[in-house]
Amino acid sequence: MADAPATELKTSDGRPLRAALAAAQSRARRRAFLLVVPLLAFVILTFVVPIGYMLKRSFEHDGFSASAPSLAVWFAANPKGAAPDEAAYAALVSDLAKMQVDKTPGQAGTRINYTVPGTISLFKSAARKAKDLTPPFKEAMLELDAKWAEPAIWMAMREASSSYTTDFYRVAADQKRGPDGSWQRGADNERIYLFLFFKTFLLSGAVTLICLLLAFPIAHLLATLPVSKSSLLMILVLLPFWTSLLVRTSAWIAILQEQGIINDLMYSTGLIADDSRVRMIYNQTGTVIVMTHILLPFMVLPLFSVMRTIPPSYARAARSLGATSWTTFRRVYLPQTLPGIAAGSLLVFILAVGYYITPALVGGADGQLISNMIQFHMAKSNWSLAAALAAMLLLAVMVLYWLYDRLIGIDRLKLG
Amino acid sequence: MALPTYASPLEKAWHYTYIAICAAIFFFLIAPIVVVIPLSFNAEPYFSFTQKMLSFDPTGYSLRWYDTMLTLGHGAPDGPRDSSWWEKAWETSTWIKAAKNSLWIGLWATILATVLGTLAALGLSRPEMPYRRLIMAILISPMIVPIIIVAVGMSFFYAKACVAPGSALSYVVGPFLSSKGCLANSYLGVIIAHATLGIPFVIITVTATLSGFDQSLVRASASLGANPRTTFFKVIMPLILPGIISGALFAFVTSFDEVVAVLFIAGPEQQTIPRQMWNGIREQISPAILAVATILVTFSVCLLVAVELLRRRSERLRGLSPS
Numbered sequence: 001m002a003d004a005p006a007t008e009l010k011t012s013d014g015r016p017l018r019a020a021l022a023a024a025q026s027r028a029r030r031r032a033f034l035l036v037v038p039l040l041a042f043v044i045l046t047f048v049v050p051i052g053y054m055l056k057r058s059f060e061h062d063g064f065s066a067s068a069p070s071l072a073v074w075f076a077a078n079p080k081g082a083a084p085d086e087a088a089y090a091a092l093v094s095d096l097a098k099m100q101v102d103k104t105p106g107q108a109g110t111r112i113n114y115t116v117p118g119t120i121s122l123f124k125s126a127a128r129k130a131k132d133l134t135p136p137f138k139e140a141m142l143e144l145d146a147k148w149a150e151p152a153i154w155m156a157m158r159e160a161s162s163s164y165t166t167d168f169y170r171v172a173a174d175q176k177r178g179p180d181g182s183w184q185r186g187a188d189n190e191r192i193y194l195f196l197f198f199k200t201f202l203l204s205g206a207v208t209l210i211c212l213l214l215a216f217p218i219a220h221l222l223a224t225l226p227v228s229k230s231s232l233l234m235i236l237v238l239l240p241f242w243t244s245l246l247v248r249t250s251a252w253i254a255i256l257q258e259q260g261i262i263n264d265l266m267y268s269t270g271l272i273a274d275d276s277r278v279r280m281i282y283n284q285t286g287t288v289i290v291m292t293h294i295l296l297p298f299m300v301l302p303l304f305s306v307m308r309t310i311p312p313s314y315a316r317a318a319r320s321l322g323a324t325s326w327t328t329f330r331r332v333y334l335p336q337t338l339p340g341i342a343a344g345s346l347l348v349f350i351l352a353v354g355y356y357i358t359p360a361l362v363g364g365a366d367g368q369l370i371s372n373m374i375q376f377h378m379a380k381s382n383w384s385l386a387a388a389l390a391a392m393l394l395l396a397v398m399v400l401y402w403l404y405d406r407l408i409g410i411d412r413l414k415l416g
Numbered sequence: 417m418a419l420p421t422y423a424s425p426l427e428k429a430w431h432y433t434y435i436a437i438c439a440a441i442f443f444f445l446i447a448p449i450v451v452v453i454p455l456s457f458n459a460e461p462y463f464s465f466t467q468k469m470l471s472f473d474p475t476g477y478s479l480r481w482y483d484t485m486l487t488l489g490h491g492a493p494d495g496p497r498d499s500s501w502w503e504k505a506w507e508t509s510t511w512i513k514a515a516k517n518s519l520w521i522g523l524w525a526t527i528l529a530t531v532l533g534t535l536a537a538l539g540l541s542r543p544e545m546p547y548r549r550l551i552m553a554i555l556i557s558p559m560i561v562p563i564i565i566v567a568v569g570m571s572f573f574y575a576k577a578c579v580a581p582g583s584a585l586s587y588v589v590g591p592f593l594s595s596k597g598c599l600a601n602s603y604l605g606v607i608i609a610h611a612t613l614g615i616p617f618v619i620i621t622v623t624a625t626l627s628g629f630d631q632s633l634v635r636a637s638a639s640l641g642a643n644p645r646t647t648f649f650k651v652i653m654p655l656i657l658p659g660i661i662s663g664a665l666f667a668f669v670t671s672f673d674e675v676v677a678v679l680f681i682a683g684p685e686q687q688t689i690p691r692q693m694w695n696g697i698r699e700q701i702s703p704a705i706l707a708v709a710t711i712l713v714t715f716s717v718c719l720l721v722a723v724e725l726l727r728r729r730s731e732r733l734r735g736l737s738p739s
Contacts, residue, residue: 028544035539036551039532039615046612047558050569057572214441221438235720236442242716242723243449244673246693247709251448253701254455254463261451264464296445319420325427354562356676361697371564378568378680387572390565401560405549410556413620 051394058168058387063111064160067104068095072161084154089137092148096123096130108160114385115156115167115177122147152177168388193373193389197396200369203284204352207291208299211348212341214292215299219340222300223307234304241297249361252290256281256362282364290358295351299344306340343408350400354393449713456481456706463703481707485511488704511692511708518688521603522671525610529667532611533618534660538652540619541626552619559616567680570609574599574681594683601683609677614667621666625659625730658730662723669719 009017065072070091078088099105109123126144133140141148156177159165170176170183174191178184185191218237222230240248255261258277266272280286310333318328356371363372370393377386404410419431459478460466468476487493489510495501506512539545540552558566578598579586586597592604599605629652637647675690682691689708696705 025544028542029546032539032542032545035542036536036545039536039555040551042528042532043555043558043612043615046570046608047566048554050573051561051565052569053573053576054565054569214444217434218438218441221435231724233442235724236446238720238724239717240445240449242669242720244690244693244709244712244716246673246675246690246697247452247712248448250693250697250701250705250709251452253697254706255448255451257463259462259464261464293444293448316420319422325430350560354564356562356564357694361694371562374564374568378571383572386568390568393562394565397560397562397565401553401557404560405553410549410552411623413556 054387055391057384058391059164059166059384061111061160061165061168061384062163063104063107064157065163067099067102067108068157068161069098070094071157075158075161080158084138084149086136086138088154089141089148090135092141093130093133093137096127099123100127100130111160112153112156114171114382115159116150116152117176119147119153119156122153151180155182168384169392171385172388172392193370196368196370196373197392200353200371201396203288203291203369204349204355207288207295207352208345208349210288210292211296211299212345214296215303215344216337216341219300219303219307222304223310224312237297237300240293245294245357246361248294249290249358252286252293253281253362256286256289281362282367284363284367286362286364287359287367287369290362291352291355294358295348298351299348302343302347303337303340306337306343310336339408343404343412346400346404346408347413350397350404353397353400452706452709452713456703456710458703458706461703463701463706481703484702484704485707489513510687511689514687514689514692517686518672518690521606521610521686521688522668524607525614525671526664526668528607528611529614529618530660530664533615533663533667534622534656537619537622537626541623541629555619556616558612563613563674563676566609566613567677570605570677571600571680574605577605600681601685603686606678606682606686606688609681610671610674611667613674613677614670617666617670618660618663621663622656622659625656629655655733658726658733662726662730665719665723665726669716 011017011020071088074088074091084092096105099108105123105127106120109120112119112123122145126141126148129144133144147153159167172193174186174194175183176186176190218233222233222237225233253260257263258279260281262280263272263277267274267277272278280289314332314336315328318332319325323331354371355369356375359367359369359372360375363369370389374386374389374393377383377389419428423431454469455463455465457477457479458466458469459476459480466476470476486505486509489508490505491508492501492504536555540548545551575598577600578596579589579593581590581597586593589604590597592602593599594601594605599608633651633655634647637651638644642650673690675688675694678686678688678691679694682688689712693705693708696702696708
């Protein structure tokens with residue numbers, strides 16, 4: 001078609017067909033997009049922007065920088081690692097005096113306290129006496145407390161003199177300032193956040209595995225029964241799905257607590273004595289049991305929808321070729337259910353990692369997960385640290401979500 | 417699931433074991449929900465069956481926890497139960513106020529999520545839709561992102577999302593905001609948050625319904641002279657309505673059961689049923705919680721039946737055999 005322009009097809013009004021088609025298609029694209037725009041704008045405004053704002057908060061804290069302008073000037077004029085001279089101490093004293101007037105030494109101390117523990121009282125007591133100090137300020141400050149000479153505190157103050165910082169991610173990754181001011185890995189018994197992340201993933205993995213083991217048999221049963229029977233049994237799976245989470249949690253409290261149904265049953269049948277009732281709730285066991293119950297339908301539904309499409313003739317063919325029932329299951333049936341296993345497991349794991357309500361209500365002391373730690377810091381007004389922990393959790397979930405989209409596709413997510 | 421005739425005795429034994437295992441798992445799923453119903457009629461403040469309950473002695477059962485539920489927060493709970501008593505209960509009783517709040521917030525969140533979600537689902541189901549995968553990923557993410565992260569982000573943002581008192585905007589949206597003119601501690605804030613959380617469910621159910629939708633019906637309608645609006649209301653809408661309604665029910669249940677966002681962004685005015693239950697479970701758990709739970713279980717059975725009927729109707733409309 002070298003002479004394309006000469007023989008090009010035209011529409012009835014004389015326009016080239018190619019251009020008319022392209023125009024029609026772009027109009028259709030625009031129309032489709034316009035239908036989505038209102039919702040997209042709504043979700044961006046009510047969901048994406050708040051989360052972006054939270055991410056910003058995780059890098060931001062002005063507790064110290066807002067009330068220490070003179071020190072900020074000194075830090076800007078002197079390179080990193082410069083030993084604090086008389087001018088630096090003079091700036092410190094004037095800032096401390098200002099903090100006392102503005103009633104902010106607590107906030108400034110809290111900011112430094114994140115990276116160098118035990119500094120809130122240091123700031124408070126120094127601020128009280130700051131206006132009575134006389135030069136030379138270095139000696140005067142060291143007389144108040146020798147800690148003021150520590151490089152760790154000066155490094156922390158330098159970092160905090162800007163309101164933007166990555167300190168909170170370091171704290172969330174269990175690092176702290178050593179006596180020489182450098183970052184160090186916290187001692188093993190102080191590494192609470194990484195341990196909690198690890199525990200959250202471990203518990204979520206355990207819940208996912210238990211859900212898979214429980215969901216597999218019933219999904220298989222539902223998929224192989226005749227429709228009239230299976231839709232009745234399906235109601236037993238869907239009813240928990242539609243029942244309030246708090247209802248299910250309070251039901252489990254009634255069942256598992258020390259004066260609850262299971263313990264009463266074991267006591268009345270003589271299995272246990274009255275004083276040795278088993279503690280099954282307000283601990284890690286309770287969290288796992290209740291989370292398994294709540295997330296089980298999310299495993300059953302994807303497994304069921306995959307198993308329903310597996311023709312039973314494959315298993316019959318395998319048997320007729322001499323395979324035992326175990327071999328048939330392992331080599332023929334199980335591989336065909338893998339898409340369902342992947343979809344269900346990823347979904348349950350993603351939902352479990354971010355679980356908050358159940359651990360908060362039945363987790364007791366050792367059943368708390370990372371979400372509960374975020375809430376704890378929010379309640380203590382440690383907003384930046386809460387935001388940094390939330391950002392790390394968000395990153396983990398986003399990776400899993402991306403994996404889900406890659407392996408299964410979000411548009412294949414089904415409910416009921 | 418019949419046993420093949422060639423099954424060996426071992427396989428037969430396994431088959432019945434398997435049925436027993438399945439029965440046990442179904443029991444695990446359903447027992448906790450069923451057990452709250454008799455327990456809510458307990459005459460004693462216990463969470464377990466008393467001897468009297470087990471021997472079906474009528475004195476072992478009572479409606480006292482339903483009564484507690486009605487009288488909590490009631491100004492004069494001991495007076496005669498005449499019309500003014502009920503009127504006062506309707507106005508002041510804690511659980512009734514919470515129920516009214518929950519229904520009110522749920523209703524508006526559902527309307528918002530359903531209208532916007534259905535429009536978007538229509539766009540997303542068109543083959544010409546650009547960036548479908550990315551947009552879908554964003555719209556579904558409120559369901560995937562842990563609720564605590566959503567709540568933290570919203571609580572930061574809503575505290576800043578304020579209108580200046582006296583400004584033009586404040587006359588329009590002011591009545592829906594908190595006394596300080598912010599989204600935090602306001603009904604509008606909770607409604608918006610719940611609508612956002614309900615949107616993924618509407619998108620998923622409506623796009624699933626649309627995936628079985630025959631696009632040639634739209635062309636047929638257009639060729640017969642219908643404009644796009646008529647086509648939507650007379651052809652598309654009746655066919656996808658079951659999907660829209662079940663999406664709306666999902667969105668409603670999401671809002672009706674949501675507690676974390678409410679804890680973070682709502683004020684004491686916006687007390688909802690889940691929040692009241694949360695307080696009840698955390699502080700001192702009394703069987704009154706189980707009375708509320710029983711009512712909610714009845715409610716969810718009704719919803720489940722509604723969704724199941726809608727699904728069957730949708731499949732019939734789309735010419736699929738009922739499954």
